[in-house]
Amino acid sequence: MDPKKKAITAAVVGTALGVGGLVVVAMPASAGDAPKLPQVSAEELVQSVVAAKPAPFDGTVTVSNDLGLPKMATGAVPGASALGIDSAQVFSDGAGKTKVSLTKGQTQETLIHNGNTLWDYDSKTNSVTKTTIPADVATKHKPVEGQTADPATAAKELLAKVRESSNVAVDGTATVADRPAYELVLTPKPTERTLLREIRVAVDSQTRMPLRLSVLSNGTTAPALELAFSKIEFADQSADLFAFTPPKGAKVTEKQAKIDERDKALANEAKQDTKLVGDGWDTVVTGKVPADLMKSKQQAQGENGENKGADMQKMLSRFAKRVNGPWGSGYLFTTKVGGAVLTDDGRFAAGAVPEQVLYEALGAK
Template sequence: MQPRKKALIAAAVGTVLGVTGLTFVAMPAGANEQPPELPAVSAEGLVQSVATAKAPALRGTVAVNESLGLPAGLPGVGSLDLQDARVWHDGQGRNRLALKQGSGEHTVVQDGATVWRYDSGDNTATKLTLPAGKQQQREAEAGDPAAMATQLLGAIRESSTVSVDGTARVADRAAYELVLTPKPEERTLLREVRVAVDEQTRLPLRLKVLTNGTTEPAFEVAFTEFVVEPQPADLFTFTPPAGAKVTDKAVEDHQPGEAGKLAEQLAPKTVGTGWDTVLTGTLPADALPGGKLPQSVPGERGAVDVRQLLGQFAKPVSGPFGTGHVVTTKVGTALLTDDGRFAAGAVPEQVLIEALSAK
């Protein structure tokens, strides 16, 4: 089996075991501080205003807290240790994002026609030239609570009961508390999603995901600083540091990162909608010798024992789909079969079994 395919298996196993952690520090009003008094607003009106809100010129600092319940020692969990992120918008479609992780920083700068990506860890930069009129903001908004919350609202709005639960103060700004609760027919491990919406800009300032049986958020991302004001123009241009290795690409030549390459290989599909959506897929046939997962694959520090990894972090399971292993966290469940199929979602184990068993 080719090394590339072996590496794909290792990545897929890690993805399935950790996917529930990958699919999702605020400043609320203090104990002695009264929530802000704001004009009444309907839940539907608040949702619509969020959907149509445009980011003004602003700068902000974002913090992430997570208690996903991932198994201790699970490979790849360290990659979730995002220390902080800083975002800037010029109000005209230009953005800058700086993600600090460990001793390095990943910077993305979009000026409308060009996207720069720079990794200080290995001093490499990629310049991506976009076709005229084409905007690619998703990467630059990856660490932005406003973008994350807006996308989530679009995905679960129709399968949710929506309400406004008072007000809060986040990043020293007055906000409405928008709450989305799964409808009774939804089968999910999540209890509710809470979005603090800025009263003035209607941008989400904080996103909380709460699970059944817990009082603390399993995942929380929020602005700790949010300042609406004009930003210096030089923030939205980028000059590679001295000695940096620079790669120039047109959008047609742009190759996805490792996560994107993995997604292309696995060709995932979704089963269901809303809160109980399940992501399913199958490893490529040439990555499965004899139609089964191999015993081991090469890793950065030598061979990785796939069977031992699954045995350590997952539970054996069987059903109409065959046999495999399942791992459950606070926010979701993932299942990998012995013949290379997988399913994952913020749902109980039985929902994954049904998704894999469906014809």
């Protein structure tokens, strides 16, 4: 199926930001006629989006991507596996409890987060993992993938990152998921060196919750990715939705979330070596990949959903281009909305920018 036309139904699911944390979204099938709404300035609309409080809801999100990520790379890039979802449904109480049901081929995975407990049920293996999250761990970690980057969350994060380096305007109205919305448009200022042309956010006229997030790249009219509510209902959710009883015969594994000392050490090492070069739309993240990670095998999704060990060097040779310059030599990985360079000595640079900007960032002191 043509990736430009493949619609993936997800439900407030973490969406892959691709290399360097990039999000792009396009016009969804749920868009309708432009409704008549009271005029509002761009600044007022931005402020109201940022100030809006989460409300209880259940909804379905459509996702369609044309990033150009190969299947194996999609399975290996953190967060990118969300793009392989066929369908999903989400419920949120507006106060932190969520239920997300994901359909992948013939299998279904259900994740329920209720307080300090996370349930994960896999129908393929009829197995359940119950994770108890200590309060101190919960405060140090973000929610798991699949519970965060809905259009509302993703839009707020993007607004915070690029607002100061953008021209912001209200570009009419639209109907998204049968709800009237304002169209907020952010375009990079002329001084920004980026592959992105604009970010469009459809904001619910009543709740000020983003219903659709669209980012388009330069030189193309077709979207690289779509993330939008196709159906949403704002209403209190029953507490029973967030309770879980393992199915009969299911294998249940109980564990307690904890901060792994090895992972903590690797994270601290990476943090010390990471810095941002530039700002706004042409921000490039640079740093050094821990040596252990460079030598490890990443888990990639196979054709039938099975995990396959993917040697880092073999994966780079297959999906990236060999490049070199004054900064050294390594591999260049590109998508329609950005790219990343990984050098032979473990340095990296990633951003929504042309490759020359990545090379310059590698040479920055």
